Amino acid sequence: MSVEFDYRLCNSCGGKEEPFCVKYCPGDLLAIDEESGKPYIRDEGDCWDCMVCVKSCPLGAIETRLPYPLASYKASLKPKILKDRIIWYLKDAEGREEVFEIKTFN
């Protein structure tokens, strides 16, 4: 597990040559599948879980999934990027939610 794409939401950033996730991944781990035209991760084990792709997706179509040996299934952490803030939506294994709002730009 590393990142998971929701291909119902992903539209490859409107068919750009370089969708944002592919453009910014610090490890060049994301590539475009020739057949579907949509991004995918080359090797899940190579993911650093930095969440750059997750944050850069304008449609929220990418989610971080930690490697299974490190974290049990069924929790989620989703960022919402605003101009000067980031809002984090955390859901634990039991479905309990927590929201964090942090200023990121002055």
Add this chain to the structure above:
Amino acid sequence: MGNFKVEILETDLLIIGGGTAGCFSAVKAREKAADLDVLILEKAHIERSGCLAAGMNAINAYINPGESPESFVRYVRADAMGLIREDLVLSMARRLNEVVEEVESWGLPIMKDREGNYLARGRWNIKISGERLKPIIANKALEAGARVLNRVLVTDLLVEDNQVKGAIGFNIRKGVFYLIQARAVIVATGGAAGIYRPNNQGSAHHKMWYPPFNTGAGYAMGIRAGAEMTSFEMRFIALRTKDVIAPTGTLALGFGATQVNARGERFMAKKYAHLGAEGAPTPWRVYGPTQEIKEGRGPVFLDTTHLKEEEVRELKKSYLNMYPELVLAWAANGFDPGKEPVEIQGTEPYLVGGHTQSGYWIDVDRQTSIEGLYAAGDVAGGAPYKFVSGCWAEGAIAAESAVAYIREREGEERGPIIDKLDLDARAGEVFAPLNRSEGVHPREMEESLQKIMDEYAGGISRYYEMNEKELGMAEQKLEKLKSQVKYLKAGDLHELMNCHEVMDRIDVARVLVKHLQYRKETRWPAYQSFVDYPALNDREWLKFVNSRYENGEIKIYERPYQQLIPGDRYLP
């Protein structure tokens, strides 16, 4: 493969690596000399490349009120067991506050107290809300007018008569081969991860402290060009949360957690009080818990059970700014740090010139032993305790020095640096793995390297300890591995990048082993635990171990230590 496109680029100042130091040095260079062309070549994308990809929650090198650059040098010297380049640390310390204030003016939110001073988190630390720190400095570099080529892997420097002329590399998305001519070069590629086998395997093998994409390119190209390197033997091992490998500074400094073993003993106070207990030098704070685990009193934890609900929430916020996965892992595992202590472990060894001092041997202007070649940030050696702001300070110094160097030679002729035939040969070499249908996959060679280093050069499985016999075997095995590099094969440009990354790491590892063999003392436990020479030996080893690659051999040079700031070198 003759069908690659060749592009020749020209610039005044070439910056290799658009990370923390690289972006800042670009801003400073353009500020200083708006008529000079500055070109950043970045392997990933400057928006989020390097160590700052996920953000940062603190600045850990800042001169808080009541302190001074001199008191900083004393602290860093003691933390590095009495051996540092005091001139480098002092010159860096004098710029720390200025560079932090500058980045704040670019939009970085820094927490302040009621008086409007930066909120201190420790002696040299201030809290920041830095999730967007990298885009902030990257955009400033662009605003300042630096040109940036992203997705370009620089494979080698071009040096003639010990003067840097430029570099070569390729675009990892388009396969274009570049020859870059420059009047001066700043290497700012960061340190090296992936030399040793990491804590996690398989689907989690890149879950490590340092970016797995910082592969020592700058070190390797300098080594191959004959530049002098220093202190590779002072490896860096981070003390991190177990499994997810999140920072522990946040817990220890930010929230006052102490280390305890399986029996609930505060072992740092119990056994290392004479060195400062929880405040002992950083290598001892890794050695201590490692010994507890080795001797059967593990696991080791940071005791966070004193934290109240609101503090736990603040703790999570702090991690979200820099290492959000830890918050997710806690939620997934049903873990509450207010109720249970956080398990910690040492990482595998890295080479960095930021936390420790492995890297290019530089003068106070940040010039390396190659004329016109400057180094800044984690790729530069001799000055530990840089962290983010130290990289900015070095970036500023390097930029100013490089600009002055360019100005001094303004009238000079720039002849062609490489003829057509040689250019084709170099390009052919760079792309060679793409032409092999049979051979070794870069991942396989990486595993082999990491296994050799872990088992014979003091990795995690050996509790970081090594002896002469093992190091001799490491040397032999690395030589054999190097001879196999000609079999590396790549199926696409991404894998070609991986081939070059593993080749670079092998070159770095060979120099590292040489340094580890040479320093016959143990100055930095865990970082450099030489079992055959277990004591610190100032009589014979108060000096720097440096090296240069000359005539196909790694030659060691000893360089003297100079004390500038008076006082006991072991007291902070």
